[in-house]
Amino acid sequence: KQEVTQIPAALSVPEGENLVLNCSFTDSAIYNLQWFRQDPGKGLTSLLLIQSSQREQTSGRLNASLDKSSGRSTLYIAASQPGDSATYLCAVPGNQFYFGTGTSLTVIP
Amino acid sequence: KAGVTQTPRYLIKTRGQQVTLSCSPISGHRSVSWYQQTPGQGLQFLFEYFSETQRNKGNFPGRFSGRQFSNSRSEMNVSTLELGDSALYLCASSLGAMGPYNEQFFGPGTRLTVL
Numbered sequence: 661k662q663e664v665t666q667i668p669a670a671l672s673v674p675e676g677e678n679l680v681l682n683c684s685f686t687d688s689a690i691y692n693l694q695w696f697r698q699d700p701g702k703g704l705t706s707l708l709l710i711q712s713s714q715r716e717q718t719s720g721r722l723n724a725s726l727d728k729s730s731g732r733s734t735l736y737i738a739a740s741q742p743g744d745s746a747t748y749l750c751a752v753p754g755n756q757f758y759f760g761t762g763t764s765l766t767v768i769p
Numbered sequence: 770k771a772g773v774t775q776t777p778r779y780l781i782k783t784r785g786q787q788v789t790l791s792c793s794p795i796s797g798h799r800s801v802s803w804y805q806q807t808p809g810q811g812l813q814f815l816f817e818y819f820s821e822t823q824r825n826k827g828n829f830p831g832r833f834s835g836r837q838f839s840n841s842r843s844e845m846n847v848s849t850l851e852l853g854d855s856a857l858y859l860c861a862s863s864l865g866a867m868g869p870y871n872e873q874f875f876g877p878g879t880r881l882t883v884l
Binding site for chain 2: 689690691692694696701702703704705706709749751753754755756757759761762
């Protein structure tokens with residue numbers, strides 16, 4: 661069974677800082693990995709889908725990388741803003757979507 | 770293209786009642802998955818429907834059931850509600866059936882409170 665973990669569980673940074681969120685998975689036989697953002701009490705917004713053949717995927721200030729061999733993905737957020745404050749989840753699809761526990765990010769103005 | 774819609778957005782029920790939640794996937798998507806999210810347990814997979822058939826089911830009691838219609842809209846039903854069923858219920862749609870190439874898109878959720 662795929663297990664997904666995310667560290668740190670919570671992160672607080674000053675505005676403007678660059679930051680990295682980590683996602684680890686136990687079964688490296690994956691094809692896709694998806695990063696989501698969740699605001700309190702809301703649904704999940706898809707940020708990036710990275711395929712195993714891509715190694716990196718970029719959208720605006722976000723950059724996701726994937727290293728299957730080490731079972732890790734990172735989400736890099738450049739020049740953080742208070743509006744980036746949310747919980748970030750990674751997920752790996754299989755016979756269901758396996759979610760990490762999330763990283764709660766607070767960007768302090 | 771309209772996103773995933775869920776109705777109602779908020780529900781308040783009492784113990785012992787039953788509830789039905791609805792999810793309309795993105796046009797053209799044939800797979801609908803349901804998740805329960807609570808502060809203590811995180812996101813937990815309930816079940817997936819594809820072409821009106823339940824393909825996968827998570828570890829939930831039989832009080833949780835669902836169905837999918839020919840237009841891919843899905844409903845989830847919870848009978849004999851318990852206090853512990855209070856949660857955010859999320860629906861996700863995808864183009865094809867769940868698998869390693871899957872990409873999911875989520876609705877805004879239904880917040881269920883059981884009193």
